[in-house]
Amino acid sequence: MNVIEVEGLCKTFKFYRKPQGLSASLKNLWQRQVEYKEAVKDISFNIEKGQVVAFLGANGAGKTTTMKMLSGILHPTGGKIEVLGHTPSEREEQFKKRFSILMGQKHQLWPDLPAIDSFTLCQRIYEIPTPLFKQRLARLSEVLCVSHLLDIQVRRLSLGERMKMELIAALLHGPELLFLDEPTIGLDFLSQRAVMRFLQQLVREDNITILLTSHNMADISALCERVLVIQNGQLVFDDDITHLQNSLGGFRRIHIESESPLHSDYLGRYGKVINNDIHRAELEVDGGIANRVLQQLLNDIMVKDVRVSTPPLEDSLERLYTRRGQVV
Amino acid sequence: MNKYMWLLGMGLQKALAYRVNYAVTILAAVFPIILQWALWRSIYGYTQADTLYGMSYAEMLSYVVLAALMAQALRTGFEYDMAEDIKSGGLNRFIVQPLSYFGYRLSVFVGTNLGYFVATLGVMAIALWVAIRYWSLSIDIVDIALFLLSAVGAFFLQFMLFYLLSLTAFWLHEVWALFESTRVIGLVLSGGVVPLSVFGESLQYWLSLLPFQYLIYFPIQTLTGAISFEQVISGLLIQLVWIVVMMLLIAAIWRRGSRSYLALGG
Numbered sequence: 001m002n003v004i005e006v007e008g009l010c011k012t013f014k015f016y017r018k019p020q021g022l023s024a025s026l027k028n029l030w031q032r033q034v035e036y037k038e039a040v041k042d043i044s045f046n047i048e049k050g051q052v053v054a055f056l057g058a059n060g061a062g063k064t065t066t067m068k069m070l071s072g073i074l075h076p077t078g079g080k081i082e083v084l085g086h087t088p089s090e091r092e093e094q095f096k097k098r099f100s101i102l103m104g105q106k107h108q109l110w111p112d113l114p115a116i117d118s119f120t121l122c123q124r125i126y127e128i129p130t131p132l133f134k135q136r137l138a139r140l141s142e143v144l145c146v147s148h149l150l151d152i153q154v155r156r157l158s159l160g161e162r163m164k165m166e167l168i169a170a171l172l173h174g175p176e177l178l179f180l181d182e183p184t185i186g187l188d189f190l191s192q193r194a195v196m197r198f199l200q201q202l203v204r205e206d207n208i209t210i211l212l213t214s215h216n217m218a219d220i221s222a223l224c225e226r227v228l229v230i231q232n233g234q235l236v237f238d239d240d241i242t243h244l245q246n247s248l249g250g251f252r253r254i255h256i257e258s259e260s261p262l263h264s265d266y267l268g269r270y271g272k273v274i275n276n277d278i279h280r281a282e283l284e285v286d287g288g289i290a291n292r293v294l295q296q297l298l299n300d301i302m303v304k305d306v307r308v309s310t311p312p313l314e315d316s317l318e319r320l321y322t323r324r325g326q327v328v
Numbered sequence: 329m330n331k332y333m334w335l336l337g338m339g340l341q342k343a344l345a346y347r348v349n350y351a352v353t354i355l356a357a358v359f360p361i362i363l364q365w366a367l368w369r370s371i372y373g374y375t376q377a378d379t380l381y382g383m384s385y386a387e388m389l390s391y392v393v394l395a396a397l398m399a400q401a402l403r404t405g406f407e408y409d410m411a412e413d414i415k416s417g418g419l420n421r422f423i424v425q426p427l428s429y430f431g432y433r434l435s436v437f438v439g440t441n442l443g444y445f446v447a448t449l450g451v452m453a454i455a456l457w458v459a460i461r462y463w464s465l466s467i468d469i470v471d472i473a474l475f476l477l478s479a480v481g482a483f484f485l486q487f488m489l490f491y492l493l494s495l496t497a498f499w500l501h502e503v504w505a506l507f508e509s510t511r512v513i514g515l516v517l518s519g520g521v522v523p524l525s526v527f528g529e530s531l532q533y534w535l536s537l538l539p540f541q542y543l544i545y546f547p548i549q550t551l552t553g554a555i556s557f558e559q560v561i562s563g564l565l566i567q568l569v570w571i572v573v574m575m576l577l578i579a580a581i582w583r584r585g586s587r588s589y590l591a592l593g594g
Contacts (some may be wrong), residue, residue, distance in 0.1 A: 073423050075587055096426040108421050121338075125427045126329035 002082075002211045003177055004070065009079035011040040011065055011233075014260040039065045041233040042079070047211065049176075050204055054224035054241070055213045058321045061231040063213045064103075067179050070211070071101045071294065080246075084177060097126055100175040104185035108163070108169055111155040115146075118154070119172060126173035133172065140168045143198055160191030171202070180212040184219055196222050204215040217313045230322050236320055244316050250287030254294060256280070257305040270296070282312065331427065332435040332584030339439020350444055356453060357400050364392040381456070381525040383554075384462035390549060398544045399520040401448035402486045406437055406562050410494035411503045412532050419589065428492070430578065437487050445483060449476075456551075468553055472562050477549035481544045481567040488574035489514070489539065495578065519545025539574070542567040 007029045017033045041195050047053055056157065057063045068074040069081060069288055072088035072095070081088055086095035109118040123133045141147040144164040154162060163183070170178070180199075184192040196219055203210060203223075214220055220227070222243070227244055229237035237244065252273065256262065262281045270293045271285030285293050290308060343350070351486040383391065405562045413419045434495040474509065493510055497503050513523060517540040524532050524545050535541055547561050549555045555563070 068420075071424050073420050074589075091423060093426040096424060101420075101424050103420075105422060106417065124334045125425050127331070127426075208374075224523075 001049045002046045002052075002241075003049050003084060004045075004211070005080075005082040006070075006081045006201065007044045007045045008047070009040055009066070009069065009081060010038070010077045011069060011074065011092060012077045013037045013039055013060075015280060016283050019234055037160065038233050040069070040076075043230070043233075043235045044079075045228060045235060047209060049209055050203070050207045051226060052210045052224045052284060053197075053228060054213070054220040055211055055228050055230065056220070056317060057213075057230035061230045061321075063230055064181055066230065067101070067181055067211065071099065071179055072096075073101075097173060097175040098175070099179065100170040101179040102115045102166060102170045102183055103184035104163075107166060109154045109162070109165055112153060114151045116152055116167070118165075118169060119150075122172045128173055128186075136172055136174065137168070140171055143201065144168065144194070155157040158188050160194075163187060163195065167198070174206075176208055178208055178210045180210060180214075182214055183212070184216055192219065194218065199223055203207065217317075230319070231321060244320075246311065250286050251284050251311050252290040253309045253311050254283045254285060254290070254297070255307045255309065256283065256297060256303060257306075258303070259302040259304055262301065266300075332431050334491075335432060335435035336439035336442075339436040339441075340443060341439075341545075343440045343443040345445075350447065353403070354400060354448070357396055359394055361396050363395070368392065381523065383523065383525070385460070386465055387554075388523070389463055390459040390465045390522075390552060393459070394414070394452060394548050395523075395544050395550065397448055397452045398479070398482075398548060399515060399518075401445050402437075402482060402543060403441075403444070404437070404486060404490045405506060406433055406440075407490045407494040407503075407507055410491070411497040411507075414494070414497040414585075414589070415501070419586075430582070433491060434487065443484070445479075449479070465552065467531050467551070468556075471472060471551055471553045475547055477559070478542075478547040478564055478567065479551050481564060481571065482547050483503070484572050485539060485567060486543055488571055488578065489543075492574055492578055492581070495581045495585055498581075498589060505594075514540055514543070517541070518543040519529065519548070539570040542570060 014034060014036055016028070017035055018028050021050065043062075043066065050267050055063050055067070065074065069076050070083055070088055072091045075089045084095060084098050086092055088095065109115055110121075119133075119137060122128070123130070129138075129251075141150060142169065146161060146168070149157060149161055149165075154165065157165065167183070183199075184195055187195065199210065200223060201211060210223075212219070212224065224241055226234060227237065227239065227241050229244075254271075257280050259279075261278045262276055264276050267273050267281060267283050269287075271283050274282040274284055276282075283293075294306070294308065298306070302316075368385065368388050372380065372388070378384060380388065413422075413429075419429065422432065456465075456467065460467055493507065494503070496506060500506065517535060517538060519541055520543075524535055524541055527535065542563065548566065550560050550563070
């Protein structure tokens with residue numbers, strides 16, 4: 001069953017340009033340069049129930065815009081969206097009760113009140129029956145280890161604690177679908193992992209669907225099975241996370257340590273030299289010829305140690321991000 | 329308990345927390361009242377007239393004192409929060425949650441201002457007692473009841489007016505000047521400074537086509553018995569019509585505004 005169905009989605013923004021300086025400001029008073037930006041161009045995809053999908057792209061690629069259209073905050077300029085059987089831009093109450101959106105930089109908790117007061121407000125807004133509310137709150141705050149912080153003013157909490165509280169607020173009404181826009185932004189390593197572990201547990205136990213944007217590759221490889229990559233408003237990749245690397249040529253990295261000095265000229269014949277400090281080098285080669293190159297190297301040089309790895313996810317993404325408007 | 333009633337309670341709690349702030353604003357209102365008193369005393373003294381603009385000295389004095397207090401009872405402040413919500417993306421929350429923004433603002437406004445409103449009406453009762461006792465103003469008990477009705481109408485009309493005004497933030501980037509000038513002009517046009525009869529008949533006719541006079545001039549006229557029962561009833565009806573017209577306008581503008589709304593940030 002598809003939870004999200006998107007077909008031919010477009011969004012165009014109108015904006016004004018103002019060159020630097022006072023004279024330009026004065027000129028802008030009666031004549032403004034109107035420009036249009038196609039933030040999202042003809043995107044189509046489906047997401048099934050229970051899937052955890054990463055939504056990736058460089059800054060300004062159109063991720064947040066798409067997410068805002070999926071949640072009904074923005075009206076699409078063109079195309080069709082169906083989320084949980086509703087059209088988001090109609091903003092029906094029944095639809096709003098079934099999903100949650102959490103933006104790492106936007107908060108819904110009232111900073112001057114303890115979190116518990118904001119949670120009570122959530123209870124009222126979503127009309128959650130009190131026993132269910134208490135049960136959910138107890139479970140969520142226990143799993144996230146914040147039970148002892150519920151009655152402290154939110155502004156006095158640390159960033160990580162606040163983010164956990166935001167997560168609780170987003171989950172109290174038991175959404176089937178969760179949009180997470182950079183949920184771990186600004187969090188330290190420990191808090192990031194705690195949040196990710198919690199989300200994993202949530203997916204396992206409650207079978208909820210998650211669409212997540214993040215710049216943190218650890219988040220993505222820990223949680224997501226499928227990746228959507230958006231580049232300049234266009235969907236350039238939509239597949240399993242393991243295929244992301246293969247589809248981009250399936251590069252391998254060969255790390256060599258040797259007794260004799262290594263020459264970049266020599267290594268460069270087989271592939272791209274990532275770094276070389278004479279006795280230790282890293283070479284990136286095409287996946288298809290990795291075996292042959294390895295044999296050749298073992299023949300030619302006094303190899304002390306050798307190791308083959310797949311390049312980090314970031315590298316594959318960098319290739320995708322810098323490739324312009326080309327669909328994989 | 330309904331979510332909007334709960335929000336109303338939250339607003340009331342907030343108002344109670346700021347009660348010292350409220351006392352200060354009431355005290356601040358005393359200053360212009362003293363100024364007006366001195367002004368009208370010298371005007372009536374200089375002209376030696378029994379009535380000016382159809383009002384005796386006692387009536388004029390009662391009017392300006394009651395009008396100044398009424399203006400206090402109707403004070404707002406949510407328009408800045410609203411403009412901020414619209415400009416910086418705070419509206420997102422309301423769009424994705426099953427909570428109407430209009431309902432939210434109205435409940436919080438009623439909750440916050442209910443305390444102020446009732447307290448100011450209390451102060452007005454004292455002023456009224458002074459007016460009856462020392463300035464020989466005669467007041468009918470029916471007029472007081474009708475006044476309370478028109479004051480409630482004025483309360484909601486004021487909310488609609490400023491809510492409508494705040495919606496301009498969808499298109500304007502800086503709204504501060506607009507809010508302040510509307511507040512000042514509105515105060516004059518609604519009769520919060522001097523009775524509208526001072527402006528002369530032709531101007532008064534044009535003002536009667538605007539909603540402003542139903543905020544202060546009309547309720548105070550009702551209270552002091554300056555207009556007939558029939559006029560009061562038709563005034564109350566017009567006030568109600570204005571509230572409904574404003575609500576329809578708000579709904580229409582909200583639809584257009586939220587379409588062009590750019591959810592900024594995040």
